[in-house]
Amino acid sequence: MPISWTNLGVSLILVIVIPEIVLYYRNRFKKRSETSSDHMNEVMFFTDKGLDCKEHVYSRLTCLKESCAYRNLRRLIQLVEEATSSLDICMFFFTCQDLSEAIISVHRKGVRVRVITDAEMADGRGTQIPELRKYGVPVRMKKSVSLMHHKFIIINNHMLVSGSCNWTMKAFTENWENILVTSVPNLVMPFSHHFSQLWKEFSELDYKFQV
Ligand SMILES: [Zn+2]
Known part of the structure; x- marks a missing residue:
């Protein structure tokens, strides 16, 4: 054919x-x-009803509420524990003992931990800064009339956790707050660069003895 x-x-x-x-x-x-x-992107919201979930403090059960304060707190601790090479923390006010313990644990494993905080709030009620220093975690601050008001951390120079809330139980359980977690380099890198600038500018002096 x-x-x-x-x-x-x-x-x-x-x-x-x-x-x-x-x-x-x-x-x-x-x-x-x-x-x-x-890239990993994640958001967390906290509400004024955080204490309603108080029974989830020690529970490993998954709460169905997306804004469960304790689920979010456990996630934050998990993110801190994911640090294997570096953990840079820039936090205005820090009183949360669970997060402090996670940071100290990571530091003792040999991860390079650096903490920047506000000079006045470093001496605030319930502050975890002396505890971190006791275990040899380097902390820097700067005496200033301006606030070091940031609330962000960078994990392994790869993951950014940034938002509105201080690391206090009041912020986690009683306030409307937000946290964004991202590994998008265009967002992580400027924060990393800014942290390095502050680290150079600030010092390890404890200003509470100098005011
Ligand atoms: Zn809950």
Whole structure:
């Protein structure tokens, strides 16, 4: 049977063109999926009803409330414990004992931990700063009329945790607060750079004896 040009054209389309189109769209979809899953993004919200979840303090059960203060706190502790090379903390006021213990534990494993805080709040009621220093965690601050009001941490120079709340149980359980967790380099790197600048500018002196 003679091969017509029409049949040959249809065969070429079926054998060559269609697989190319399928491959193109498959790769395009794969690339998009990889881009969205390459980076971790997460948000946490805290509300004024945090104390309603008080029974979850020591419970490892998953609470169904998205804004469960204790679930969020456990997640923060987990993020701190993920530090294997470095942990940079820039926190205005820090009184949360559970997070302090997690930081000390990470520090004792040999992770490079650096803490920047506000000079006045370092001496605030319930502050964990003396406890961190007792275990040799380097802490820097600067005597100033301005506040060191940041609340962010950088884990392994790769993950940024930033938001509105101080690391206090009041903030976690009684305030409306937010925390954003991201590994997007365009967001992590400027924070890392800013932390380095503050680390150079601030000192390890304890200003409470100098005011
Ligand atoms: Zn809960």
